[in-house]
Each structure stands twice: as structure tokens, then as C-alpha cells.
């Protein structure tokens with residue numbers, strides 16, 4: 001079938017909507033009518049080139065939800081009409097990582113920035129005038145329709161609004177898990193969250209859920225700090241130095257138990273700042289992504305060793321999507337995890353590039369593309 005999808009033809013570049021040929025679902029695949037797709041910063045990294053991809057054109061979007069309209073032959077577990085949230089990281093359920101409760105690190109993730117079928121790097125589901133189009137994370141959620149591997153989909157109850165549930169496909173789990181899983185926030189902790197956009201705002205929610213006594217949100221944008229305070233932050237600051245100072249005051253001079261770095265374009269300097277703000281044996285969680293060529297944060301190796309500090313990367317908040325997406329949905333339905341409040345405004349598919357301009361201008365906690 002033909003579908004419209006937002007692609008970048010080069011990096012740096014901008015998203016433009018084009019009509020592509022979309023493959024019918026093969027065994028192990030489903031075709032989905034997209035209902036909503038979140039504008040995560042990672043798709044912007046693809047447009048700027050910070051996150052290099054292997055194929056152009058490349059169809060963007062990895063946070064999304066929709067309705068199943070086609071199921072490949074011999075594909076069990078899904079039926080037409082099912083509502084699904086995509087997980088930007090697939091889970092096969094069988095590899096070493098899936099078997100170890102680290103589904104976010106599933107080996108199927110290897111081709112996500114190539115955009116091919118997971119099992120065959122030369123096989124693509126989208127083509128533009130006969131040329132293969134990569135699907136971001138194997139998904140391409142900035143599309144009217146898409147065809148994906150079932151390992152990327154999580155079925156959800158039909159009464160959950162898809163235009164909110166789409167956020168569970170990346171930003172929510174990434175932020176929430178950065179605090180709950182990767183920082184291992186404990187009751188009574190003091191936690192700094194650096195950057196409260198679509199990801200960091202959920203680290204604030206996660207830290208509060210885990211029982212942090214003090215959640216210090218840092219962001220240069222005022223309305224995001226206000227939202228953070230509504231969703232669990234006890235303090236907010238425009239810069240990390242002030243937050244670090246207050247963290248020390250709150251902890252008898254020791255420093256924050258953990259700091260989550262979720263800045264849009266994360267640099268080594270941001271990581272270094274967070275590193276000086278944590279206490280002995282504290283944890284810095286690096287969730288944000290920056291240039292793929294940046295090698296090392298400016299941290300004191302002496303401080304690393306003698307203060308026994310921990311520098312912890314975090315992919316999808318170390319969540320296991322098949323377990324955690326339904327759990328987070330239950331928290332949402334119970335009113336404990338906020339999703340509606342995270343969406344600053346919605347856009348049409350043709351407005352993807354506008355959405356990213358608004359992100360750069362600091363206007364969005366999360367923008368969401370809503371399809372008709």
C-alpha cells in the first residue's frame with residue numbers, strides 16, 4: 001500500500017512528508033494505522049546528524065501507538081483491531097539479555113539505526129521510488145500506516161486513549177526507569193534531574209514514586225520547571241550549580257544521592273557537572289544523548305575512585321518493555337503516573353518539522369503528532 005511518512009533525506013536535514021510504498025506484513029509482522037506519535041528528541045538527533053543512521057531517506061518516529069489493521073501469515077498473539085503501543089526497543093524474549101531481565105538490551109536492537117527488518121539488514125519495508133527507506137527503530141511512527149515486527153509491539157486495553165499511551169513507547173519509561181531502575185532511587189533520597197523535557201519530567205515522576213524526599217529539577221525553561229514541581233519536584237532551578245548547592249545543604253554537605261542527566265543535547269560538561277553534585281558512592285545516570293563523536297566527560301578520576309562514585313548509562317530506563325509498559329499503563333489508569341499533563345500541544349503529520357522547531361525554541365515538554 002501507499003502511505004505518507006516523514007523522512008529526512010540527509011543530515012543535517014529536516015523532516016518532510018512523502019508518499020512511500022509500504023510492504024504488507026510478512027510472518028511475524030503486523031501492519032498498524034498510527035493514531036499518535038510523540039516527538040522525542042532522539043528523532044531530532046537523526047535530523048541534526050548527532051545520531052548517525054545507515055540509510056537515507058530515513059523515516060522518523062519511534063514513540064507511537066495505533067490500531068492493528070493487518071497481521072502477517074502465521075503470526076500469533078495479535079488480531080486486527082488490537083490497540084498497540086510500540087516499544088522503541090524490541091524484545092525477542094529469548095536472547096541472553098531478554099532472558100536476564102534486560103529486555104531493553106535485546107540483540108534485535110542491533111539494526112535500529114539501519115531501519116531494516118531485524119533479521120535481514122538488506123530487507124526494508126518502506127521504499128520511495130524503489131529506493132529503500134529506513135524505519136527509525138524499525139518503526140517510523142511519523143506515518144499514517146506502518147508495518148513492524150511483532151517484537152516491537154505491546155498490546156494494550158482498548159479503553160486507554162492512544163494519544164496518551166503513545167508516550168509509553170519511549171519518553172515515559174526512559175525517564176521513569178532512569179530514576180527507578182538505573183539510579184535505584186531509595187526512600188528518603190535526594191535526586192537531581194537535569195533537563196525536564198519529555199524524558200526528564202518522567203525521571204521526576206519516577207524519583208517521586210520511589211520515595212525520594214527531595215527531587216531537584218533543573219531546566220532553563222520556566223514553564224517546564226513549574227510542571228516538574230506539579231509532578232513531584234520539591235525544588236527547581238535554572239542551572240545545575242544552584243541545585244548542587246541546595247542538594248549539599250539538604251544532605252549535611254554530602255551531595256545528591258543520584259543525578260539523572262536528560263539534557264536534550266547532552267555533553268560531557270553536563271555529565272561532569274552532575275558528577276560533582278553527587279555524594280560519595282552516589283550515581284550519575286546518563287540518559288541524554290549528544291554527539292556520537294564526543295568521547296569523555298571531564299570528571300576527576302581521583303574523585304571517581306576515592307569517592308567511589310558510579311557513572312551509569314541508561315537505555316530506555318533499563319525497562320523491560322513487555323513487563324513495564326503494561327505496569328506504567330496501570331499507574332496511569334490509577335492516576336499515579338501523569339501522561340495527559342506532559343503533552344504541551346499536538347500537531348498534524350505535516351507539522352513534524354514545525355514540532356521540532358518548537359522543541360528547539362523551548363516550547364514543548366512533549367509534542368504529539370495526532371493522525372486523523
Ligand SMILES: NC(=O)c1ccc[n+]([C@@H]2O[C@H](COP(=O)([O-])OP(=O)(O)OC[C@H]3O[C@@H](n4cnc5c(N)ncnc54)[C@H](O)[C@@H]3O)[C@@H](O)[C@H]2O)c1
Nearest residue numbers: 041042174195197198199219263264287288289314315316
Ligand atoms: N537513553 C535513552 O534510552 C533515551 C531515550 C529517549 C531519549 N533520549 C535522549 O534523552 C534526551 C532528552 O530527550 P527529550 O525528548 O526529553 O528532549 P527535550 O528536548 O524534550 O528535553 C531536554 C531538556 O533539556 C533542557 N536543557 C537544555 N540545556 C540544559 C542544561 N544545561 N541543564 C538542564 N537542562 C537543560 C531543555 O530545556 C529541555 O527541557 C535527548 O538527548 C534524547 O535523545 C535517550
Ligand SMILES: [Zn+2]
Nearest residue numbers: 040042170171
Ligand atoms: Zn525516544
Ligand SMILES: [Zn+2]
Nearest residue numbers: 092095098106
Ligand atoms: Zn532479546
